[in-house]
Amino acid sequence: MRKLLIAGVSTVAVAALALPGVSEAAAGRLNACRGDGAKVTVVLVHGAWADTSSWSGEVSRLQRAGCKVRAIANPVENLTTDSQYVADFLKSVKGPVVLAGHSYGGSVITNASAQVKNVKALVYVDAAAPAVGETNGSLSGADSILNQLPAAQLFDTTTYPGAPAGQQELYLKEKIFVNHFGNSLPREQARLLWASQRGASTEAFGTPSKYAGWKTIPSWYFISSGDQIITPASELAMAKRAKSEVTVYNGGSHLTLVSNPQPVTDVLVKAIRSVR
Template sequence: MDALRRAGYDARAVGNPLRDLNGDAATVAGFLKTVAGPIVLVGHSYGGSVITNAAAGIPNVKALVYVDAAAPAVGETTGALSGRGSALGANPATLYDRAPYAGAPRGAADLYLKRDVFTRDFASDLPKETAERLWATQRAASTSAFTTPSRAAAWQRIPSWAFVSTGDRIITPSSKLSMARRAGSKVTRFEGGSHLSLISHPGAVTAVIASAVCSVR
């Protein structure tokens, strides 16, 4: 973000409610409609599913960038795209702390990654102190966010870029590469990294975003 702003781009971080895919995408789409000029839309992790839906019907979105992210087709859920061998394939009771939240649909709950899962698998290439700080400040995501089927696949009409960390234990490299091939994305394979390479290796991620920006200037 800072590097993009220093380069003169109007970079913004749009709030993602993390409640359910349809509502989250509508929230982001509402913001996009207030932006004049071409948009390069970037999503990380579940945020990839959100931009895949939010960009549908927004003509100003000229490029999509998936940073270690899900890129669902219509009807797919984010939870089904982690890939064989993902750390998220373990027993949910060993992965998450669950908590109720106001207005939750029947059976839905907020999920917080457990400390050891977060530091070992989610942020595996970050210093332990940094990983634990991020764990302690993580935002909860509703189970509904990961089980709502995608209604759109904006990558079918919008050029896309995919940043794929080969050390990601949350969305496996093979799953991300499969989604990228399907979308016809321009792929950057980053050797190593983690699911949080955008924090541990921001320069590499920024370079991919900048490439997408240059394509629409």
């Protein structure tokens, strides 16, 4: 594996990293998932316009490697309450936790991890990692498709019960989902995921972050060079300030965790092995 050092960022593995057979073998050699004598639990938090099934490839690989893993629901309603929801779940987990978030789920794990004591590693997968006071919506990057088109061309909208004044539920339009969100997937699979996407409240993207768990918890960052939703430049900047270990995957999309779960699993394995 070829490694490069980027100023201010820990190791960057340029992935071509997942040679056929090599990564599966590495995952298979993960024989315990143990830290401090107790089995590590990997908790996976999905992002906006997705659900727990987006982690299915990683879950199956980690289970085969003998790891305890849970992919849990993310309400995507309000960053503060979504983070409390995840923190409450983490309090029910015995032993150390590796906590991973995709997309908006990165903002959630950033806040939830600071409210509990058992999170020992954070993994960001094409995700946002806000500082205190920042909103998820401010971190997509200038070149993100979300900042290139007016909202009316990006989203279908609806109201929802109990919504704060002026807040709406957002659904990505089909062309945006297929061509910019899940563009590393076969077209028919992307269309299926578009049709079954969960809505996301505008309030979730506008809530200021209250915590920054990455300041005290070691972190790993998986960045797809083909991500058009949260741009690689924005993710690299967030990874730099968090002093994360960074893996740059050559290609992919915002849904690389679905289209290419093995290299994502490899990064999760690195985080698991760091727990002592």
